[in-house]
Amino acid sequence: MRLISHNFSQFRSGCTTALFLRTLLLVFLCNSSTFAATGPDTLRVRPNLEELFIEPRFYSVLEDPSAQLTLTDVQQPIHAAAFERGDKVPTSMEHPGAAYWLRLVVRAEGSLAQHWYYELFDSHLNDITYFPATDGGRNSIHTGADQPLTSRRFPYKNFLFRLSLEPNQTQVFYLRLRSNSKTSFLSRLRTEQMLAEHFQAEYGLLGGFYGILLIMVIYNLCLYVFIGEQTYLRYVLYVLSSSLIFLSEDGLGFQYLWPDYPTLNQIIIAGSPILLLLTFSYYARQFLDAPQRLPHYDPWVRAVVLLSVAALLLDAIWLNSGWGFWLYLLPYSMIYYLAIRIWQRGFRPAGYFLLAHAMVAVSVGFLILRKIGIDTFTNTATVYSMNAAFVVEVVVLSYALGEKIKGIKDLTIRAQEKVVKQLRKKHLAQDRLVEQLKRNQELKDQLNTELESLVALRTEELRRQSDTISAQNRELLQANGLLALQSAAIEKLNTDLQRDLQEAKTARVLSKEVNFGEFSQIYPDKEACLTYLANLKWADTFQCRKCGHEKYCDGREPHSRRCTRCRYVESATAYTLLQKCKFSIIKAFYAVFLIYTHKGSYTSQELSRVLDLRQGTCWSFSQKVTEAMRRRRQAPDFDDNEDWTHILLDATGFAEEEGIEADKSVVASSSGKKVVL
Structure with a gap:
């Protein structure tokens, strides 16, 4: 002043x-400018913190409608003064296509023991430029959903940037964001330790989720192959389209399946909801028997779905209005109304259908709120609520589908029971007819004895009765023939059902393949693998390789054993097939399992793809396993039916410590003794 x-x-x-x-x-x-620069609160990073959610008050935003400003421009006073605190402006990008500059002020208090990383939650941001320093953009990082995955410094499904923080200094970081749709500025700071724990938990849950989807796809596909019920095939298509949506929404598809094709990723993001609408209506109408139960309403549902799909395609290809998701409300509402009407008419599986989609409808509501820029309910639970809801939906719909098939089976059984009752009635009528014939014969004999004088008069009448009886006998013979044919058909049906059941059991027994996810459930981590290997290695007894002593205590390394006499330490992997293994022991276990179950014919290329390792490493390891299998087959105690874990204890090439010292890794223990790693 x-x-x-x-x-x-x-x-x-x-x-x-x-x-x-x-x-x-x-x-x-x-x-x-000075006020705006100090307007947002400063993020204070302390050594005892591990993660920090970035609330709107901790950053400031500058909208660039022309998308032409550079870092030097936004640092000029006229533009620096235009930055506004995040809690004073909308928390989403209100104008798709415009550039938004985020300014973040971070102060590192004290010396930091770990690196800090900045994570943007939305994986659909089209263009991102991160400026780690105010140096004019010379060391900037340019990435985004329109760029291949290799443009990211860290190959993660979300955008992750490392903050170069200096102790006891305040630093300013800038981000330039662009998106073709409304999205939020939600982000978080995490240390590398917390980031690793988050990765393990998140990918573990997502792996379990996609594992459930894969199991349901295979299970229902097998049911379709063996039973031939078309509802199972439609359900498989619905689950696959839903999986495509989840892979595009959480970014795992771009991270693992099509990382070099960002255009394909954008096409899948735009087209997977349309495909889901088609497959869902295709499955729901068949599941609810809509053409038979509501023949007048079902054509309207089909027409509205097709028109909605056409309008959505038009919006995705040409209009790009950003409000296309409202077109989903009408067809989905009509399908739900169809299910309610059918459920009110007494069709029990329709109730399960409504129950299964109740949670999905709630999670879709959260998704719509995020799409239109309302982040009030945005948290970890609501973001992943659709995954949990879909798991519940898959389970309930599978049960409902089984109930529907059971209902069809019950109807068939009741129809057969009606046929059996009719046959019993026919047999009873035949018995009554036979009894009547016997009585007639008795009456005839009595009349012949008593009324011999009337024989001539009654002869013509008896002949007519004989003709009637012959006709009835012919009808009985025809009925007996029909009964014989029906009995043969029933017997053939029972034989076919028993044969199909036996084939299904044989196919299930012969299926021995397990994927890495299922194998990881048996050996979930390194601790489990080392425990199993140590128990297998020292199952009989422990004997020191140096002095032959049999008493031991635990070594410093997990599951290692130290001789109580000479203090020689031997690890669980020493003198086994996994000694000197340079990659994860879990992957090594799975590699041994695959090579052994395929009798050594598993290629290194396929092993490299499954384990995500270099082909050279896989080839070297597969040679070692194949050689161990050959030695095992030559062993006198070899059994063709023995388990694959027997070759883990193959110690050839490691038994003589003095002769092959170059193939071992020896480090000095705290007591001055040598430990075999």
């Missing part, structure tokens, strides 16, 4: 009014 008063007096005495106003405006802009 003193500077303003001084300038006012000076310019009033000797300058024009225009020059004074210009100078006053410049001073105001400088003060506004």
Whole structure:
């Protein structure tokens, strides 16, 4: 204020009014720049913190409608003053196509033991430029959903940037963001330790989720192959389209399946919801028997679905309005109304259908709120609520599908029971007819004895009765033939059902393949693998390789054993097939399992793809395993039906410590003894 008063007096005495106003405006802009720069709260990173959610008050935003500003431009006073605190502006990108600059002020208090990383939650941001320092953008990182995965410094499904923090210093970081749709600025700071724990938990849950989807796809596909019920095939298509949506939404598809094709990723993001609408209506109408139960309403549902799909394709290809998801409400609402009407008419599986989609409808509501920029309910639970809801839906719909098939089976059984009752009635009528014939014969004999004089008169009448009886006998013979044919058909049906059941059991027994996810459930981590290997290695007894002593205590390394006499330490992997293994022991276990179950014919290329390792490493390891299998087959105690874990204890090439010292890794223990790693 003193500077303003001084300038006012000076310019009033000797300058024009225009020059004074210009100078006053410049001073105001400088003060506004200083206020804007210090406006947002400073993120304070301390050594005892591990993660920090970035609330809107911790960053400031500048909208660039022209998308032409550079880092040098936004640092100029006129643009720096235009930055606004995040809690004073909308928390989403209101104008798709415009560039948004985020300014983040971070202060590192004390010396930091770990590196800090900045994570953006939305994996659909089209263009991102991260400026780790205010150096004009020389060390900037340019990435985004329109770029291949290799453009990211860290190959992660979300955008991750490392913050170069200096102890006891305040630093300013800038991000330039662009998106073709409305999205939020949600982000978080994490240490590398917390980031690793988060990766393990998140990928473990997502792996379990996609494992459940894969199991349901295979299970229902097998049911379709063996039973031939078309509902199972439609359900498989619905689950596959849902999986495509989840892979595009959480970014795992771009990370693992099509990392070099960002255009394909954008096509899948835009087209998978449309495909889901088609497959869901295709499955729901068949599951609810809509053409038979509501023949007048079902054609309207089919027509609305097709028109909605056409409108969604038009919006995705040409219009790009950003409001296309509202077109999903009408067809989905009509399908739900169809299910309610059918459930009210007594079709029990329709109730399970409504129950299964109740949670899905809630999770879709959360998704719509995020799409239109309302982040009030945005948290970890609501973001992944659709995954949990879909798991519940898959389980309930599978049960409902089984109930429907069971209902069809019950109807068939009741129809057969009706046929059996009719046959019993026919047999009863035949018995009554036979009894009547016997009585007639008795009456005839009695009349012949008593009324011999009337024989001539009654002969013609008896002949007519005989003709009637012959006709009835022919009808009985035809009925007996039909009964025989029906009995043969029933017997053939029972034989076919028993044969199909036996084939299904044989196919299930012969299926021995397990994927890495299922194998990881048996050996989930390194601790489990080492425990199993140690128990297998020292199953009989422990004997020191140096002095032959049999008593031991635990070594420093997990599951290692130290001789109590000479203090020689031997690890669980020493003198086994996994000694000197340079990659994860879990992957090594799975590699041994695959090579052994395929009798050594598993290629190194396929092993490299399954384990995500270099082909050279896989080839070397597969040679070692194949050689161990060959030696095992030559062993006198070899059994063709023995387990694959027997070759883990193959110690050839490691038994003589003095002769092959170059193939071992020896480190000094704290007591001065040598430990075999």
